[in-house]
Amino acid sequence: MSRRYNFRESEQKWQAAWTERGTFTVTADRNRPKYYVLEMFPYPSGRIHMGHLRCYTLGDVVARFKRAQGFNVLHPMGWDAFGLPAENAAMEKGVHPASWTYENIATMRGQLQAMGLSIDWSREFATCDPSYYRHEQSMFLDFLEKDLVYRQDGWVNWDPIDNTVLANEQVIDGKGWRSGAPIERRRLSQWFGRITAFSEDLLSALETLDRWPAKVRVMQENWIGRSEGAFIEFAFTEPRDTNLRVYTTRPDTIFGASFCAIAADHPLAEELAAQDSEAAAFIEECRQLGTSEEAVQTADKRGYDTRLRVKHPFAAGVELPVYIANFVLMGYGTGAIFGCPAHDQRDLDFAHAYDLPVLPVVIPDGADPKTFDVGTEAFTDDGKLANSDFLDGLDVAAGKRAVIERLADAGKGEGATNYRLRDWLVSRQRYWGCPIPVVHCDDCGIVPVPKDELPVVLPDDIDFESPGNPLDRHPTWKHVDCPSCGKPGVRDTDTFDTFMDSSWYFARFCSPDADKPVTEADGEYWLPVDQYIGGIEHAILHLLYSRFFMRAMRDTDHLAIDEPFAGLFTQGMVNHATYRDSKGEWLEPQRVVENDDGSFVRADNGDAVTVGRIEKMSKSKKNTIDPTDVIASYGADTARWFILSDNPPERDMEWTDAGVQGAYRFMNRVSRIVLENLESLPEPGTNPSDAAAEDLRCVVHQAIADVTEDLERFHYNRAVARLYELVNTVSAATNDGNVPGAALREALETIVRLIGPMMPHLAEELWRALGQEALLCDTAWPRADETLLVSDSVTLAIQVNGKLRGTVDIASGADKDTAVSAARAVQNVAEFIGDKDARKVIHVQDKLVNFVV
RNA sequence: GCGGGCGUGGUGAAAUUGGUAAACACAAGGGACUUAAAAUCCCUCGGCCGAAUGGCCUUGCCGGUUCAAGUCCGGCCGCCCGCACCA
Numbered sequence: 001m002s003r004r005y006n007f008r009e010s011e012q013k014w015q016a017a018w019t020e021r022g023t024f025t026v027t028a029d030r031n032r033p034k035y036y037v038l039e040m041f042p043y044p045s046g047r048i049h050m051g052h053l054r055c056y057t058l059g060d061v062v063a064r065f066k067r068a069q070g071f072n073v074l075h076p077m078g079w080d081a082f083g084l085p086a087e088n089a090a091m092e093k094g095v096h097p098a099s100w101t102y103e104n105i106a107t108m109r110g111q112l113q114a115m116g117l118s119i120d121w122s123r124e125f126a127t128c129d130p131s132y133y134r135h136e137q138s139m140f141l142d143f144l145e146k147d148l149v150y151r152q153d154g155w156v157n158w159d160p161i162d163n164t165v166l167a168n169e170q171v172i173d174g175k176g177w178r179s180g181a182p183i184e185r186r187r188l189s190q191w192f193g194r195i196t197a198f199s200e201d202l203l204s205a206l207e208t209l210d211r212w213p214a215k216v217r218v219m220q221e222n223w224i225g226r227s228e229g230a231f232i233e234f235a236f237t238e239p240r241d242t243n244l245r246v247y248t249t250r251p252d253t254i255f256g257a258s259f260c261a262i263a264a265d266h267p268l269a270e271e272l273a274a275q276d277s278e279a280a281a282f283i284e285e286c287r288q289l290g291t292s293e294e295a296v297q298t299a300d301k302r303g304y305d306t307r308l309r310v311k312h313p314f315a316a317g318v319e320l321p322v323y324i325a326n327f328v329l330m331g332y333g334t335g336a337i338f339g340c341p342a343h344d345q346r347d348l349d350f351a352h353a354y355d356l357p358v359l360p361v362v363i364p365d366g367a368d369p370k371t372f373d374v375g376t377e378a379f380t381d382d383g384k385l386a387n388s389d390f391l392d393g394l395d396v397a398a399g400k401r402a403v404i405e406r407l408a409d410a411g412k413g414e415g416a417t418n419y420r421l422r423d424w425l426v427s428r429q430r431y432w433g434c435p436i437p438v439v440h441c442d443d444c445g446i447v448p449v450p451k452d453e454l455p456v457v458l459p460d461d462i463d464f465e466s467p468g469n470p471l472d473r474h475p476t477w478k479h480v481d482c483p484s485c486g487k488p489g490v491r492d493t494d495t496f497d498t499f500m501d502s503s504w505y506f507a508r509f510c511s512p513d514a515d516k517p518v519t520e521a522d523g524e525y526w527l528p529v530d531q532y533i534g535g536i537e538h539a540i541l542h543l544l545y546s547r548f549f550m551r552a553m554r555d556t557d558h559l560a561i562d563e564p565f566a567g568l569f570t571q572g573m574v575n576h577a578t579y580r581d582s583k584g585e586w587l588e589p590q591r592v593v594e595n596d597d598g599s600f601v602r603a604d605n606g607d608a609v610t611v612g613r614i615e616k617m618s619k620s621k622k623n624t625i626d627p628t629d630v631i632a633s634y635g636a637d638t639a640r641w642f643i644l645s646d647n648p649p650e651r652d653m654e655w656t657d658a659g660v661q662g663a664y665r666f667m668n669r670v671s672r673i674v675l676e677n678l679e680s681l682p683e684p685g686t687n688p689s690d691a692a693a694e695d696l697r698c699v700v701h702q703a704i705a706d707v708t709e710d711l712e713r714f715h716y717n718r719a720v721a722r723l724y725e726l727v728n729t730v731s732a733a734t735n736d737g738n739v740p741g742a743a744l745r746e747a748l749e750t751i752v753r754l755i756g757p758m759m760p761h762l763a764e765e766l767w768r769a770l771g772q773e774a775l776l777c778d779t780a781w782p783r784a785d786e787t788l789l790v791s792d793s794v795t796l797a798i799q800v801n802g803k804l805r806g807t808v809d810i811a812s813g814a815d816k817d818t819a820v821s822a823a824r825a826v827q828n829v830a831e832f833i834g835d836k837d838a839r840k841v842i843h844v845q846d847k848l849v850n851f852v853v
Numbered sequence: 854g855c856g857g858g859c860g861u862g863g864u865g866a867a868a869u870u871g872g873u874a875a876a877c878a879c880a881a882g883g884g885a886c887u888u889a890a891a892a893u894c895c896c897u898c899g900g901c902c903g904a905a906u907g908g909c910c911u912u913g914c915c916g917g918u919u920c921a922a923g924u925c926c927g928g929c930c931g932c933c934c935g936c937a938c939c940a
Contacts, residue, residue: 219857249940331939332939332940345854646866646879648866654864656879717866721878722876722877724876796873802919828907848873850921852921
């Protein structure tokens with residue numbers, strides 16, 4: 001007589017038990033191996049969503065599994081708490097960003113705790129706590145001293161909706177990554193992180209990150225964008241202060257040069273614009289064009305002839321026109337190029353538009369240098385150099401080397417490695433962020449706030465009535481005396497990009513209460529993070545910034561660690577079907593019902609509903625399911641099990657009600673199979689060895705081996721399948737009866753222990769029901785008995801000419817002769833072979849026999 | 854354009870180094886139990902042929918290597934993701 005498993009009661013009970021005992025509270029212990037599991041911490045937007053549920057479930061499986069394996073597991077949680085939504089809420093609802101944020105944190109903390117995560121909550125913090133950001137300010141000052149951050153005037157990305165500058169990484173297809181507004185170019189003085197100081201290191205160290213997805217490594221590699229080439233100095237025909245410095249990856253084509261071009265934002269272009277209204281108009285036109293994909297693809301190559309001329313570095317008497325061109329970018333190389341139309345498609349298009357010479361200097365093998373004509377398609381392959389003076393006859397690679405040598409000798413340039421990566425713009429014109437701890441003084445310039453005066457705390461009394469930065473118009477906050485000379489100065493009223501906050505939080509978790517960012521002892525014990533888990537959307541931004549920050553911390557003597565995340569797992573999104581009514585309005589899934597004929601209608605009025613694509617859950621499409629509702633109706637274990645069972649965790653999954661119900665049925669089934677058999681079990685610890693139970697025991701131990709490997713390799717959907725199989729097998733065995741009690745106990749205990757990381761509450765409940773006194777959480781992971789993993793017999797596949805014709809069970813390890821004669825004896829096989837002689841017999845030990853006739 | 858990934862039943866998916874394709878689950882259909890429902894249990898479930906042991910076909914398409922190909926190679930087709938006037 002068994003009661004239905006009461007998940008509500010059980011989940012609360014065990015969560016309370018773990019909290020009460022401090023089960024997941026950890027301290028550094030040099031005598032034990034550590035394992036640091038971290039999921040990307042959430043932004044406290046209001047409520048948790050399915051993406052959170054998936055991410056934290058995955059991380060919790062890792063944490064609990066590693067814990068059972070004997071590791072000292074650090075599994076903390078915190079809040080990425082600064083950011084624009086808090087300010088928007090302040091403007092829309094009149095609540096203070098701080099109270100909005102902390103209220104959301106309280107709500108979301110409760111939701112996460114209902115999931116039964118094995119978190120050490122004693123380490124929790126929010127990045128908007130002054131006790132956190134004071135250390136960020138302190139490290140910023142350290143970086144400033146080492147020239148790892150700097151302030152510079154220049155063209156930056158301006159988001160006109162969010163009223164702030166953005167880093168290059170936050171401009172997607174010419175638009176602000178959050179607001180979607182077309183980005184404008186503005187000339188401003190801003191703070192930058194000198195990430196380019198580590199370009200080569202960040203690139204080459206990617207090779208060491210062998211537990212990162214290849215895709216993420218490739219994305220970072222492309223973003224860093226290393227290229228080999230040369231800088232070349234072109235002297236102007238009329239004397240000027242500076243030469244025209246260009247970057248090229250094809251110095252070998254220098255004799256094919258027919259023009260130079262500079263970007264509209266190039267300092268020379270700006271200088272010209274001051275005297276030449278036509279130039280100014282063209283520059284303005286270029287800026288209007290924008291940088292969206294569409295604009296770039298459809299735009300013609302256009303230029304403005306500055307009437308300036310430069311001298312060819314090698315060909316005496318050859319002069320090249322200098323254009324301002326719309327296809328040259330200030331953000332790459334030097335913002336200036338030389339154009340060689342024959343061997344670059346853009347240069348060729350430009351040459352055709354402006355009637356410039358096209359001189360081929362790389363000739364394909366077999367072509368005649370005198371007659372070779374590129375037509376409308378630039379020739380970019382390797383070939384032999386021609387029409388190129390001292391380069392004639394060389395191939396491209398040798399040509400590059402020769403030109404670079406000559407340039408250097410003549411003082412007209414040098415070989416160079418160039419990176420696409422730009423420095424990280426870290427200041428934002430926003431209130432809800434970490435204040436930048438410097439004072440601007442007319443006499444002393446930029447003066448750091450003395451460390452003993454940190455933190456520079458945000459003022460609470462702010463007004464969001466008008467647009468712009470509330471810190472800037474605060475009546476008193478920014479007015480302070482210069483820490484250096486004592487005269488009136490002004491605080492920097494910008495705050496940090498919130499990616500600064502998230503670039504080192506993983507280190508702070510190691511010593512959350514220390515009076516420095518992180519202590520050496522804690523940092524060096526726990527770091528790097530052994531397994532980091534999060535969405536692929538941070539492949540560049542957060543993951544690259546954190547790698548930079550770790551290096552900057554190393555160079556300012558905070559920690560002797562380079563890479564923050566030794567292992568990275570990127571989980572897929574949670575999708576759901578979308579629905580629209582007859583007017584095209586989106587409908588929540590709860591408002592839609594399916595008819596028997598498979599059509600969908602509105603639940604309230606029966607109107608027809610169109611089923612749309614299965615898409616990422618989003619508020620705008622109304623296809624979200626609240627995890628808390630699922631936990632309330634079916635339990636956290638059900639939600640966790642479903643999210644693990646559906647498909648591989650790196651892939652996108654579809655959330656379905658049917659899937660949830662399947663998981664719920666399984667949870668109850670496991671409960672039943674244990675509780676209904678309790679009476680026939682001997683005491684815990686009884687020796688399960690019993691010849692009569694050998695088959696069952698083999699299955700049980702094979703399951704231990706398989707599930708262990710699957711959990712190790714993030715194959716959670718397979719681990720789930722293995723457990724279904726095990727439960728099916730044990731269930732069939734108990735129905736047949738005659739299972740020795742000790743072996744049955746072993747089987748049931750194994751099921752409970754293996755589901756522990758995935759359905760921790762149920763497992764804890766059943767473990768206790770099985771008469772165990774310790775918590776399952778404190779119980780070691782089961783070990784497979786090797787002797788039970790090798791079975792006595794195997795099923796051999798028998799093929800004739802490579803086609804399966806039968807199978808035969810024989811003793812494992814049987815030799816070829818035995819296997820072949822057993823195979824021949826199978827009737828169907830014998831018929832296919834007939835009276836022919838096998839030309840060849842392939843035997844694969846314990847796998848198959850193939851007769852080739 | 855460049856780079857990366859993927860393509861297997863009605864669906865999500867399994868398939869160590871090439872070695873019995875479709876494990877496991879969902880959905881569907883049938884049955885048992887029940888006054889009924891829920892819950893639970895049992896059976897069927899890639900296609901075609903066959904009463905059946907079984908046979909033929911089947912992993913996007915075409916070709917190749919091999920005793921043997923979902924897996925390796927070449928060429929197509931389709932989808933997804935990232936970057937993109939990068940000199």
